[in-house]
Amino acid sequence: MNNAPSPTFFTESPEWGWFIVVYFFLGGIAGGLAFLGALLDLFGRQEDRRTSRIAHLIAAPLVVICLLLLVVDLNRPERFWRMMFRLDDDVLQIMFKYWSPISFGAWGVGIFGLVASLLFVGVLAETGTLPRGLAFLRRGGLGTVLTAISGLLGLFTAGYTGILLASTNRPLWADTTLLGLLFLLSGVSAAAAVLMLVGHRRAHPGTVRWLGWMDTTSSLLELAVLAIIALTVWSVVQEVLDGGWGILLIVGTILLGILIPVVLHWRPRLLGSLTVPSAALLVIAGSFVLRTVVVLASERAT
Amino acid sequence: MVQIPEPQPAAYAAEPMGFYTDTTVCIGCKACEVACKEWNGLPARTDETAGGPAYQLSGNSYDNTGGLSGVQWRHVQFIEQFPNEDRSEGRWLMMSDVCKHCVQAGCLEVCPTNAIIRTEFDTVVIQADVCNGCRACISACPFGVIEINPVNNTAMKCTLCYDRMQAGMVPACAQACPTASIQFGPIADLRQRAQGRVDQLKAGGETRAYLYGADDSVLGGLNSFYLLVDEPEVYGLPSDPQLPSRNIPTSSTLSALGAVALGALGVVGLRKRRMDGFAAEAAAEGGGTAIVRDEPTGHVREEVRGE
Ligand code: SF4
Ligand code: SF4
Numbered sequence: 136m137n138n139a140p141s142p143t144f145f146t147e148s149p150e151w152g153w154f155i156v157v158y159f160f161l162g163g164i165a166g167g168l169a170f171l172g173a174l175l176d177l178f179g180r181q182e183d184r185r186t187s188r189i190a191h192l193i194a195a196p197l198v199v200i201c202l203l204l205l206v207v208d209l210n211r212p213e214r215f216w217r218m219m220f221r222l223d224d225d226v227l228q229i230m231f232k233y234w235s236p237i238s239f240g241a242w243g244v245g246i247f248g249l250v251a252s253l254l255f256v257g258v259l260a261e262t263g264t265l266p267r268g269l270a271f272l273r274r275g276g277l278g279t280v281l282t283a284i285s286g287l288l289g290l291f292t293a294g295y296t297g298i299l300l301a302s303t304n305r306p307l308w309a310d311t312t313l314l315g316l317l318f319l320l321s322g323v324s325a326a327a328a329v330l331m332l333v334g335h336r337r338a339h340p341g342t343v344r345w346l347g348w349m350d351t352t353s354s355l356l357e358l359a360v361l362a363i364i365a366l367t368v369w370s371v372v373q374e375v376l377d378g379g380w381g382i383l384l385i386v387g388t389i390l391l392g393i394l395i396p397v398v399l400h401w402r403p404r405l406l407g408s409l410t411v412p413s414a415a416l417l418v419i420a421g422s423f424v425l426r427t428v429v430v431l432a433s434e435r436a437t
Numbered sequence: 438m439v440q441i442p443e444p445q446p447a448a449y450a451a452e453p454m455g456f457y458t459d460t461t462v463c464i465g466c467k468a469c470e471v472a473c474k475e476w477n478g479l480p481a482r483t484d485e486t487a488g489g490p491a492y493q494l495s496g497n498s499y500d501n502t503g504g505l506s507g508v509q510w511r512h513v514q515f516i517e518q519f520p521n522e523d524r525s526e527g528r529w530l531m532m533s534d535v536c537k538h539c540v541q542a543g544c545l546e547v548c549p550t551n552a553i554i555r556t557e558f559d560t561v562v563i564q565a566d567v568c569n570g571c572r573a574c575i576s577a578c579p580f581g582v583i584e585i586n587p588v589n590n591t592a593m594k595c596t597l598c599y600d601r602m603q604a605g606m607v608p609a610c611a612q613a614c615p616t617a618s619i620q621f622g623p624i625a626d627l628r629q630r631a632q633g634r635v636d637q638l639k640a641g642g643e644t645r646a647y648l649y650g651a652d653d654s655v656l657g658g659l660n661s662f663y664l665l666v667d668e669p670e671v672y673g674l675p676s677d678p679q680l681p682s683r684n685i686p687t688s689s690t691l692s693a694l695g696a697v698a699l700g701a702l703g704v705v706g707l708r709k710r711r712m713d714g715f716a717a718e719a720a721a722e723g724g725g726t727a728i729v730r731d732e733p734t735g736h737v738r739e740e741v742r743g744e
Binding site: 210230238297 | 547572577582590591676679682689694695696703704707714
């Protein structure tokens, strides 16, 4: 321990395992979907709404799964409520610490789940699955406000998980301040990929092209952020990503999850009708590998 | 920019109390470990708890308890320093490690349930009936002190015998320590005593002696501080421990900038597509544009005629 590259190597791992990896992954996608859906709703054209509806329909169930994952990951799940409320002399009070990402995250994701669910109901009403009267949730001033809030909270949900990791004393997580930005970018590109995968047949070609643009730009920014992290904390990265993690990140996220999909977007005829879905699948897988490596490699570091 | 509240010294009902551990007189008897387990009813490390089967020898010097954990609130370290093959020179460092009861405590800072509190003695205590086991405190402690106690599934660590202190008693470990390596008392007194010991050691030729955490340069001061004779890292202590919140302002700012950039990229992309659409369709049809209202949103927008 004498030559530890950072004081973070003197700490204990919180044993955040697969539940947290999957939570970060799905939270990133849900957040990205809400953000892309909001952009399409607020700044897009009529034909984009086919795609934004899909975004809202997938985002809400994902956030609910995320909240469940957060609960079951606790050692005492039955005390989850203590994350949001506290008993002060037997009076129930709000528990909120804006300087503790776990605390403000629980509130942020909770409210995001609520707003995303309202939009989910609104979309189902729009399409006739639920009584059409409920479509007011997607219309007029209320619709605009809910959509904007869900887009912002989506960005928050995709990014705060990286800030949560930075707000520890663990190797890699606390050695860089870029994980929030990294997860945000990866969440948005994965969400664009999900929309292309699920909706590319029904979506307007213009929408698909825009999703491709969002996917590619955020993927390339993600690559740049990864490079900056490697350059700025190289000794830590070397130590933490030892033993296969680095190779997994390079192959799974950088090559398969970023570079190949960018090429496929650039040369859309390369694989014929399979180009869009294969690029999308690779981006989604790359985003999962990114969360896996960042969380588990540090967990395993001493 | 996020403002992190500076931990303020509270108006203590009692004087700040703590431990001063003089590692130079520790003989590695582990009386402190045993007394702590006895008083706090902590189980041995077994298969069901942390750290592998009971009674298994680690092979690491005389250390068979491994490190601090949810069931191990005191841990005696054995550091063998024998630079020569023939062991003609060398020394054996021993240190009884424990929670540092930091004045600026990372664990307390991140705990989302307020299970971790600062007591009237300026010590840091986890309330087992409040903790929900999110484990944030484990990754936040700069010293790797906290772990989950598998018996009650909550995060646990040294309480500096809060129950004994409230009854005016000395913590069990300090009471048991036969060499007064662990000393308990008001922080101000302990600091004075410790400085005297450093001076004495230096006068006797042990020039490497120094205090770790006795002033406020380390996390505002450690209420359990140490007299060491080698680099902190040799004892498994970081030279420059930090609060977890240090990263929040920069991380949040960078993420927010990224969010703004993504929003701008998205809007620009949508606008550009619209403009390209106009240009293409206008060229094809020689038509103009019309103002229409989007039905579900009610948004007013321009649209190419005839679409
Ligand atoms: S040493 Fe760790 S567990 Fe103890 S008070 Fe400091 S931060 Fe908390
Ligand atoms: S594990 Fe318990 S004590 Fe630690 S931060 Fe979470 S709620 Fe607080």
